[in-house]
Structures are given as structure tokens and as C-alpha cells.
Amino acid sequence: MAVVNREISKKAAEIRKELGHNFRDVMVEDIYKDAEAIAQKAVTIKSARQYDFDQKVDKILTSPIFGIPIMGALLALVFWLTIVGANVPSALLADGLFWLEDQMAQGMQLLGSPWWLTGFLIHGVYKGLAWVVSVMLPPMAIFFPVFTILEDFGYLPRVAFNMDWLFRKAGAHGKQSLTMAMGFGCNAAGIIATRVIESPRERIIAILTNNFVPCNGRFPTLIMLSIVFVAAAFPPAVASLVAAGTVVTIVLIGVLTTLIVSSVLSRTVLKGEASSFTLELPPYRKPAIGRILYTSLIDRTLFVLWRAIIMAAPAGGLIWLLANISIQDQSLAMWIAGWLNPAGHLMGLDGAILLAYIVAIPANEIVVPTIIMIYSHAGTMLDITQLDQLRALLVDQAGWTMLTAVNLMLFALLHNPCSTAILTIWKETKSVRWTVIGALMPLGIGIVVTFLVAQIWRLF
Amino acid sequence: MSVKETIKEASASPCESCGFNLQRLGIEVDKWDYVIALAGNPNTGKSTVFNHLTGLKQHTGNWPGKTVTRAEGGFTWQNKTFKMVDLPGTYSLLSASVDEEVARDFLLFGQPDATIVVMDATILERNLNLVLQILEITDHVVIALNLMDEARRKGMDVDHRALAKQLGVPVVPTVARQGTGLNLLIESVHGVIEGTIPTKPHRIRVSPAIQQALDQLVPEIERVFPELPNARWIAMRLLDGDIKVQKALEKGEWDVFLGESVFDQAHSAETEAL
Numbered sequence: 242m243a244v245v246n247r248e249i250s251k252k253a254a255e256i257r258k259e260l261g262h263n264f265r266d267v268m269v270e271d272i273y274k275d276a277e278a279i280a281q282k283a284v285t286i287k288s289a290r291q292y293d294f295d296q297k298v299d300k301i302l303t304s305p306i307f308g309i310p311i312m313g314a315l316l317a318l319v320f321w322l323t324i325v326g327a328n329v330p331s332a333l334l335a336d337g338l339f340w341l342e343d344q345m346a347q348g349m350q351l352l353g354s355p356w357w358l359t360g361f362l363i364h365g366v367y368k369g370l371a372w373v374v375s376v377m378l379p380p381m382a383i384f385f386p387v388f389t390i391l392e393d394f395g396y397l398p399r400v401a402f403n404m405d406w407l408f409r410k411a412g413a414h415g416k417q418s419l420t421m422a423m424g425f426g427c428n429a430a431g432i433i434a435t436r437v438i439e440s441p442r443e444r445i446i447a448i449l450t451n452n453f454v455p456c457n458g459r460f461p462t463l464i465m466l467s468i469v470f471v472a473a474a475f476p477p478a479v480a481s482l483v484a485a486g487t488v489v490t491i492v493l494i495g496v497l498t499t500l501i502v503s504s505v506l507s508r509t510v511l512k513g514e515a516s517s518f519t520l521e522l523p524p525y526r527k528p529a530i531g532r533i534l535y536t537s538l539i540d541r542t543l544f545v546l547w548r549a550i551i552m553a554a555p556a557g558g559l560i561w562l563l564a565n566i567s568i569q570d571q572s573l574a575m576w577i578a579g580w581l582n583p584a585g586h587l588m589g590l591d592g593a594i595l596l597a598y599i600v601a602i603p604a605n606e607i608v609v610p611t612i613i614m615i616y617s618h619a620g621t622m623l624d625i626t627q628l629d630q631l632r633a634l635l636v637d638q639a640g641w642t643m644l645t646a647v648n649l650m651l652f653a654l655l656h657n658p659c660s661t662a663i664l665t666i667w668k669e670t671k672s673v674r675w676t677v678i679g680a681l682m683p684l685g686i687g688i689v690v691t692f693l694v695a696q697i698w699r700l701f
Numbered sequence: 702m703s704v705k706e707t708i709k710e711a712s713a714s715p716c717e718s719c720g721f722n723l724q725r726l727g728i729e730v731d732k733w734d735y736v737i738a739l740a741g742n743p744n745t746g747k748s749t750v751f752n753h754l755t756g757l758k759q760h761t762g763n764w765p766g767k768t769v770t771r772a773e774g775g776f777t778w779q780n781k782t783f784k785m786v787d788l789p790g791t792y793s794l795l796s797a798s799v800d801e802e803v804a805r806d807f808l809l810f811g812q813p814d815a816t817i818v819v820m821d822a823t824i825l826e827r828n829l830n831l832v833l834q835i836l837e838i839t840d841h842v843v844i845a846l847n848l849m850d851e852a853r854r855k856g857m858d859v860d861h862r863a864l865a866k867q868l869g870v871p872v873v874p875t876v877a878r879q880g881t882g883l884n885l886l887i888e889s890v891h892g893v894i895e896g897t898i899p900t901k902p903h904r905i906r907v908s909p910a911i912q913q914a915l916d917q918l919v920p921e922i923e924r925v926f927p928e929l930p931n932a933r934w935i936a937m938r939l940l941d942g943d944i945k946v947q948k949a950l951e952k953g954e955w956d957v958f959l960g961e962s963v964f965d966q967a968h969s970a971e972t973e974a975l
Contacts, residue, residue, distance in 0.1 A: 286857050
């Protein structure tokens with residue numbers, strides 16, 4: 242049996258040689274000719290109005306001059322809407338949830354619960370949850386639907402079209418701009434999306450660099466810092482614009498890092514030419530608002546929030562324990578933060594921030610709440626329910642400067658992927674080597690960049 | 702009954718407005734009567750069709766390449782349980798990216814009972830490239846001619862009967878976003894599976910040199926594997942130097958690429974290549 246079968250493939254090989262020319266090209270040409278003939282018999286074009294409309298819009302949105310500026314402006318608009326819209330609901334949520342914290346603590350006291358149980362459950366676990374919900378829910382509930390409207394309209398492929406030449410120059414695949422755009426939602430999703438890239442070399446580049454665009458878990462950190470620190474230095478009228486501009490700048494730094502790292506990789510360990518591909522620009526479609534609200538709120542917002550909550554509850558408990566178990570009159574949290582302080586100082590950060598990053602490895606979403614929890618447990622127990630109170634805590638108590646805020650934003654952009662993303666890299670590459678590189682390379686870059694920024698900053 | 706007549710009759714079916722007599726099963730499909738593959742170019746509304754029929758909420762979006770993995774779901778219709786496999790959207794089945802391989806391997810080796818190919822009516826010609834390739838692989842095909850509303854808005858008149866006549870398989874006009882035409886789609890799929898709607902799929906008109914090569918090779922394949930439904934396609938793949946198909950042929954094992962092993966194969970090939 243096996244012999245007969247091999248004979249067939251041998252014969253096929255012979256015929257292939259006889260054919261002499263490239264079989265694939267002829268075949269593809271035949272298929273196209275056939276398709277053209279069939280389509281001609283089935284389609285009658287009465288007028289070409291809509292087609293004109295699409296072309297006119299594309300002329301602007303993908304123009305070599307305006308395409309990229311428009312992209313930046315749209316991105317800024319999305320962040321501005323998010324920042325302006327999330328402000329009030331965030332404050333209301335925080336008010337309500339922290340009021341509930343007091344009520345529950347009193348209730349447990351009345352029921353005779355020991356102080357440490359009340360502390361662990363209410364001031365630890367619950368407080369962690371309350372922070373995550375009030376800091377993250379409003380921005381996500383605005384960001385996701387707005388972003389999905391752009392996606393449904395058909396804008397994402399235009400983004401890929403605009404950025405194709407940049408990625409090609411970097412020796413990477415043009416479709417990497419699509420997987421990068423997916424990364425804004427979730428890096429793990431962006432990494433899975435690299436399956437559309439044919440060449441293994443370019444796919445690995447796309448996987449390794451996906452983490453350089455901030456995911457939705459990291460946007461709240463960026464948005465909060467840009468409001469509290471950068472925008473606060475400007476008059477209220479322009480503050481939200483400045484905050485949006487700051488987030489856009491951070492995103493652009495992320496894109497730039499993606500291009501630089503892709504370029505370095507494709508010239509060293511992953512050498513090769515960029516392969517060409519056809520990108521279809523789909524017709525513009527009127528976004529289906531009802532469906533967008535459903536999928537972006539239920540699928541994305543609640544999904545991300547739920548994940549954050551699962552991670553934040555134990556993190557809150559852990560922080561409370563670290564803050565309340567004392568050795569020689571100093572809490573464990575203070576000991577660890579103290580040990581990490583020299584390294585933190587070199588990077589323009591501090592020990593508490595590094596501790597928060599270690600606690601938050603499972604999910605980036607909880608970095609800021611964790612930092613706040615460490616500080617507020619460390620000093621006098623201050624209840625922070627307003628953003629200006631937050632600023633007071635960070636600046637007056639923890640001694641933050643503009644450098645701390647800038648470097649924290651940079652480090653939020655450039656550090657190791659969350660555990661889910663790392664696991665996804667392993668699942669997609671099935672290689673320990675690429676997984677380790679994918680996890681450690683961004684962290685290394687983050688450490689180097691924040692270190693350099695801190696040193697240069699301090700020179701002036 | 703000729704294909705054309707059957708389609709006319711199906712189109713005249715009264716039950717377009719009486720709602721679906723369909724029960725969505727989500728992903729809870731344990732036993733099924735039929736497996737249906739859902740194929741098509743990227744961004745034609747495949748996932749929308751899939752969601753509508755199964756009641757699942759796969760994320761949909763207006764950009765090509767959104768679905769890169771196989772999604773599965775199911776529904777029952779007239780006491781029959783259908784398992785649906787949503788394949789990644791691809792422009793062709795000839796190249797070697799992971800998403801195209803997932804789609805091709807399932808059609809070629811998974812042998813679904815029927816395949817729905819979702820087409821974008823506004824760019825029919827470009828979509829036909831994939832359709833013609835799928836018709837070489839399997840006879841049991843029903844075309845969902847989707848985005849008919851958009852085609853009308855663009856001032857295009859797409860004649861689904863003319864298309865059906867040329868392709869030799871049923872063509873059902875649909876607007877998946879609104880669920881229009883999906884009942885008729887399932888009815889046609891059922892008809893194709895049961896054999897009440899006969900199909901005679903179009904064969905790619907190839908140039909004489911290729912036809913000559915196929916004439917030599919196809920009888921050989923048919924002699925060794927008489928039950929193989931797509932000897933012509935296999936021959937084309939061999940002539941193109943497709944290692945995977947060649948290996949399957951040599952071993953005589955067609956199911957080796959199925960299931961999750963599709964991914965593993967692709968991955969090990971990739972990491973080896975590095």
C-alpha cells in the first residue's frame with residue numbers, strides 16, 4: 242500500500258518538473274479569470290454612489306499627509322472622552338463604596354468581630370475591590386464602547402494601512418499594526434491575533450513586542466497619573482486636554498518602542514526580509530450601536546473588571562497583612578519597601594511602587610490601587626475619596642515629584658507582561674526561550690529607560 | 702430536479718417571517734446529527750451568522766482577521782442537532798499561515814456534512830476566489846450571499862439565481878445582522894445534507910497545461926482512494942508541492958490533522974523553522 246502511495250507523489254513531482262513554470266501562479270491566475278467571468282454574469286452595477294463615498298473617506302483617512310495626524314487626533318479624542326466622562330462617576334463610586342466600607346466595619350464591630358478580622362476583610366479585601374471598581378469601571382465603560390465604534394466603523398484596517406510602511410521599514414510584517422491595535426484592548430488577545438501573520442519570524446517579532454502598547458488594564462494607571470500630576474499643573478479649562486495629550490504621548494512612546502525593538506530584532510536574532518501581503522480595506526459600515534454596547538460592556542468591560550476583582554481581593558488582603566504584621570515595630574510592607582527603596586530611587590520611583598508591581602504581576606490593573614493601599618496603610622490611615630486628596634497623599638506624604646509620575650507612567654508602559662500574557666506567549670510559541678525573552682525583555686527595557694530618565698532629570 | 706428549480710422552490714418558502722423554529726444551544730453540544738463548517742473571506746459577517754444561529758456572543762468587528770481560531774457551537778432545527786464550526790476567515794486556501802491552515806485542514810480532513818460559505822455580495826468577484834477552491838474540496842456547499850442590503854445601497858444588483866446556476870450549489874441571500882434569510886439558509890443546508898437538493902459544484906476552468914497534468918494524476922489517486930471525494934483538489938495540491946497533503950496521501954491517513962493537533966502541528970513546524 243505504502244509503495245503505491247509514494248508512487249503517486251513521485252509521479253506528481255515528475256509532472257511538476259515537466260510543467261516547467263510556476264504552477265501556483267498559473268493556478269491563481271486561472272482562478273481569478275474564472276471568478277471574474279462568474280461575477281460578471283451575476284452582478285449588475287446600477288450606480289456607484291456608496292463606492293464613491295468610501296473612496297472619498299479613504300482618501301482623507303489614509304492620505305499620506307493627513308492619515309497619521311488624524312489617527313493621533315482620533316486617539317486623543319477617545320482618551321479625552323474617557324477622561325472627561327469618567328471623572329464624576331469615578332468620584333461618586335468612590336464616595337459610595339468607601340462609605341459602605343465604614344458602614345460594614347462598624348457593622349462587624351457591633352457583631353463582635355475581632356479587629357484583625359474586620360481589618361483583613363473590610364480594610365483589606367473589600368478596600369482593594371472598592372479601589373479597583375471606582376478607578377477602573379468608569380474609564381472602561383466609556384473607552385471600550387468608543388473604541389468598538391471605531392472598530393465597527395471599519396477604521397482599524399485603515400490604521401494598519403497607514404502604518405504599514407513603518408513596520409516594513411522595521412523589517413516586520415505590516416499586519417503587526419493590527420495585532421498591536423488588538424493589544425490596546427488586551428495584550429493576550431493581541432498575541433493570539435498574531436496568528437494572521439504567516440512568517441514565523443515576523444510572528445515572533447509581533448508576539449514579543451505586543452506588550453509595548455498599554456492594554457486596558459494599564460490605561461487607568463496612565464489616565465489617573467496624567468490627571469493627578471500632569472494636568473493638575475494646568476488651569477482647569479485645559480486640564481482634560483492636557484491629560485488626554487499626555488496619554489497619547491505615552492501611547493506614541495509605546496508605538497515607537499515597538500518599532501525600534503522590532504527593527505533591532507529583525508536585524509539581529511530574527512533576521513530576514515519583510516514579507517508582502519494584501520490588506521483588504523473593508524467598506525465603512527454604520528456601527529450597530531446596540532450590539533456595540535452589549536459586547537463592549539458585557540464581554541469586555543465586565544470581563545476585565547471581573548478579572549481585576551479576582552486579583553484585587555487577594556492582593557488587598559495580602560497588602561493588609563503586610564501592613565499589619567510588624568517586626569521590631571515596623572510593618573512588613575515598610576521593611577520590603579525599605580529594601581526595594583535604593584533600586585526604586587535609581588529608577589526615579591520608590592520601594593512602595595516596586596512592591597506594588599511585584600504584588601500586581603498577576604494583573605496590571607491593580608498597580609495603582611496597590612500603591613495607594615501601601616501608602617495609606619503606612620502613614621496615618623487617611624481615607625482618600627477624591628483625586629485632590631490622592632494628590633495630597635502621594636505628594637505630601639510619599640514625597641512624589643513629577644519625575645515619579647513620569648517614570649511610573651513609563652514603567653507602566655514598559656515592564657513585564659501580566660501572567661495571562663506570559664502564559665499566552667508560551668501557548669502560542671510553545672517555546673520556553675521566547676516566553677522568557679517575552680517576559681524579561683520589556684522589563685529590562687523599562688528598568689533601563691526609567692533609570693536613564695531619572696539620571697538625566699536629576700542633572701537639571 | 703435541477704439545482705435551479707430547487708433553489709427557486711426554496712426561495713418561495715413561506716416561512717421567512719414566521720420566525721425561527723430553531724433552538725440555540727450555545728456551546729453545549731454533546732451529541733449531534735450533523736457538523737456544519739462555516740467558511741468565508743474575512744469580514745463578510747461569518748461570526749454574525751454564527752452568533753445568530755448558535756446564540757453565542759463571539760466578538761464581531763469590522764476588520765479582517767478577527768477570528769483566528771475555530772469556534773464551535775450548535776443549534777437544533779426540526780429535531781436535528783447541528784454542530785457549527787466557525788472557521789477563521791481566509792482569502793484563499795493555498796498559503797501556509799496558521800489561520801488558513803486551520804480552515805483548510807478542517808474542510809479537507811474534518812469532512813463536515815455541509816459547508817456554508819459566507820460571501821460579501823458587494824465584492825463578489827474577490828470572494829469567489831475562496832468559493833471556487835472550496836467547491837473543489839467538497840460537494841456539500843451552500844452559499845450565504847451576505848450583506849445584500851449593503852449591495853443594494855451601493856447600487857449593485859446581485860442575482861443570486863444566476864450565481865447559483867453557475868456555481869451549481871444553492872445560494873441564499875442574507876442580511877445576517879438582521880437575521881434575514883438564515884432560516885432559508887438552514888433549510889437549504891439540511892436539503893443538501895439529505896440529498897433533496899442535489900448539487901453539482903463548479904470546477905475551476907484550468908489552462909490546458911494544468912488540465913493535462915491533472916488528467917494524468919487524478920485517475921491514479923482515484924484508483925488508490927476510490928472513496929475520496931476530492932481527488933482533483935488533492936492532485937492540485939500535490940502539483941503545488943503541498944507537503945502536508947503529500948504526507949497524508951502517502952500514509953493514507955486523512956484524519957491525522959484534526960482537532961487541536963492542527964495547532965500543535967503548525968506550532969512545532971514554526972518553532973522548528975526558527
